[in-house]
Amino acid sequence: MRSVFSDGDRESLSATAQGAVRFDEPMSRHTTLRIGGTADAWFEPDSISDLTSILMWCAERSIPVSVVGSGSNLLVLDRGIRGLVVATRSLRRLDLLPPTSFVAEAGVSTGRLLKEATERGLGGVEFLGGVPGTIGGGLIMNAGTNLGDFKDVTASVTSLRISNGSLVTRAGHQCGFGYRHSSLPQNEIVVSATFELYPRPRGEIEQAVRDLKDRRAEREPKGFPNAGSIFKNPPGLFAGKLIEEAGLKGRRAGGAEVSPKHANWIVNVGDALAADVLHLVDVARQAVLEKFGVTLEMEVKVVGEP
Template identity: 40%
Template sequence: MLNDNERQEFLSKLKSIASADRVRTDEPMSQHTTFHIGGPADFFFVPASTGEVAAALALAAKFGLPVTVLGNGSNVLVLDKGIRGLVIKFDEHMGYIRHTGALIYAGAGASLGDVSRYAARQGLTGMEFAVGIPGSIGGAVFMNAGAYGGEMGNVVAAVTAVCPDGTLKRFTKAEIDFGYRHSVFQENKCVICEVELALKPGSPAEISSKMAEYTNRREAKQPVEMPSAGSTFKRPPGYYAGTLIEQTGLKGLRIGGAQVSEKHAGFIINAGGATAQDVLALIREVQRRVQEKFDVRLQPEVRIIGEE
């Protein structure tokens, strides 16, 4: 923990890296997560360039502060006491999208939906699966997000990231080590800044049709109208988490403001005023009862970060 003088010094130096409107203290994370849950971040910073990311990481290291990286705040549960140290949040300030031929380059803060629609406008196929995933492209690469038979690992050609020692490194697809909801960035602490996608020319009509189909399926089957972090649990080998939860009779189960969605049992939603403690208690209860019935241990897909 920093003393008051160190805190002021860190804040002053952080504000010298970026404009003051992109630096905050004690920022409520409930405003930056799709769950609408989470206590305050000690320091909160929105970068507008790779250089700013590198400078902020170096500064945090100098002061011995842990760093947490957020994109759109989907797929995460921030605990009620918030996040110590520095939160770096990627948003539209690093949300550029451009292309050269069938290669698309996107800043880590670009939304998956925007990248998917941009690709469609260029007549490029491969990103249709991502149209309704409510995340940033940086977060999607970090988690190897996927849906409808597609995943980021199928389309990523390379990633540019700032590593903890401040160096800028370009990771090839092989180096990223994509697996089910996994990438090397979960271990190496390098911060994704730009994603390079290798797509293929396709029929604009077919691309649009597929995107419309996926959007309709998502809206019909998933509780998109309620705050959630997306799918709560990873898919256990040979099963679907939502099916196991439904067959255990847990649809609608509620603890505090957290509820297993009536629409899709694979989602825990914030039904109103939920705390992270409510969600954690519900996750544990679902795990316990599914294991009791099917002898299958569900693993959370949602990243749980911060202090209880």
């Protein structure tokens, strides 16, 4: 696909950015499904001010901007992503705000926040046991498990407006958190958040996380790239059970497969294309609608050029 960056843009962007910039970057390197065409440009900001100046650079040239955390909930289309992709993983400052809060930049991994909280005897983020991703992606998705989700611990979220680089801070209750959903605007990039935890004995935290991980290990497919659950659970139902009862476990399209272990996971068993995954998504949706009258909604975000 034709890049939106001219040769002059490439030189200018590389000269303006402090952090790493790469052009024509395969997104399959940056998604846990290992799928996705190339991004015109990939940018890992050095700091929030570096990100701000590159957002202004893009705004002046009407270059589209999108954002990726660790790509664990993303299906990037085969034609790739036009414009600039901001990779937040380089924003990884994490500070304890005594006595019981943390301030985390967007690219801090969920695993690191859980580890630091556990070491300090602070409870509240046990729900993150085994949930991959970054703080930014977790907030956008309101990621969680049966132990809780981001909504329960988020005191505030700070974002940058893509159009003008201005900062906006919202209290947790203003973020519109729901089941695997937030109303944080799509024209903003989350840069940091404050989490309010509570004192809990380290042994209890570790036990809760171990139990959660053991339960997950029993039901989660292993060994093939995936993005976790493809669909949200409809109210009172389990998407995986509906897909299984529609007889689709093990169904393949190209290199994608409805996991024989958990029907709500689509796994990449060998060079799958996004089109293969989307085909299985359509098949599952259609079958579940016909058999049960239930419409499945995707949990995984589909991004890129259709």
